[in-house]
Amino acid sequence: MLRLEDVTVAYGRVTALKGVSLELREGELVSLIGANGAGKSTALKTVSGLLRPLSGRITWDGEPISGLLPREILQRGIAHCPEGRRVFPHLSVRENLAMGALLRTDSAGIASDLEAMYARFPRLKERAAQAAGTLSGGEQQMLAIARALMSRPRLVMFDEPSLGLAPNIVEQVFSIVQEVRREGLTVLMVEQNALAALSLCDRAYLMETGRVVRAGTGTELLESSDVREAYLGGRAFAA
Incomplete structure (x- = not known):
């Protein structure tokens, strides 16, 4: 489904x-792990077109995408939920959600999906008219997801979805990631x-200083x- 081959950035x-x-194969949940600065977020930004590789090849369903604009990559079904949420703080919750569907033209489908998001995230419905910048960190993460x-993606890339969140909210976020995968989406x-x-995850890649090791x-x-000794702090999550 998605393949990076010898990519340098x-x-x-x-x-x-x-x-x-x-x-990534269709329907998988694949994790990138490693220390800060290992290149994990850079890999996601490169897939989504925010960065251009100096060399190497990225293909999606067998077609090269590394020269495409971010909007063209989004149109092909790859969505990026960035580190730090990156909501539009001065727009309302509803307007932020509408931005996610900006490249879609099926107004009836958009309206249906909006209601589905409100059903999945009731706090967002309660705060639909509220400025996104006034939400709590956990609420902003729900909004970013x-x-x-x-955008109705086939692949969703989550960059540090639990960063800075309280433990109970972290478990909610990981539950949502699992739900998304069970619904048939591929997750990186x-x-x-x-x-x-x-x-x-189904499979994982450990990165160190820009390389998969x-x-x-x-x-x-x-x-x-050795992986346990070097990297496995934190709290496990029951899938």
Whole structure:
């Protein structure tokens, strides 16, 4: 479904991805784990077109996408739920959700999906007219997830969905990620809580200093003694 082949990306003179290769199959939940600065978020930004690779190839359903604009990649069914939520603070909750459907033209479908998001996230319905910047961190994360889903994607990329949230909200967020996957969407997730990420995923890639250094099932990485010693802090999540 999605494949990165030997992808290299740089910020000026700093090479952030160094020949990264990975793939996602339809319906999988795949996690990227590793320390801060390992290149995980850069990989997501490159897939979504926010960054251009210096070399390598990214394909979606076998077609190259690394030269496309972000809006063109979104139109092909890849949604990005960014680190730090990145809601539009001065727009209302409803307007933020509408922004998620900006490239769609099926007004009846948009209206139906909006009601579905309100049913899934009742707090967003209660605050539909409220400015997004006044929501709590957890509510903003729910809004960011719902906004991504409003594009009707086939793949959703979550970048640090639990960052800065209270433990009870973290469990809600991971439950939503699981629900999205069970509904048939493919998920690529960057998550600092490696223990939770590996507990949830089908497969995972461990990144260090811009490279993939290990890949396997979530269970395989959970059972690896060196991975456990170096990365598995935090709290597990029961799938």
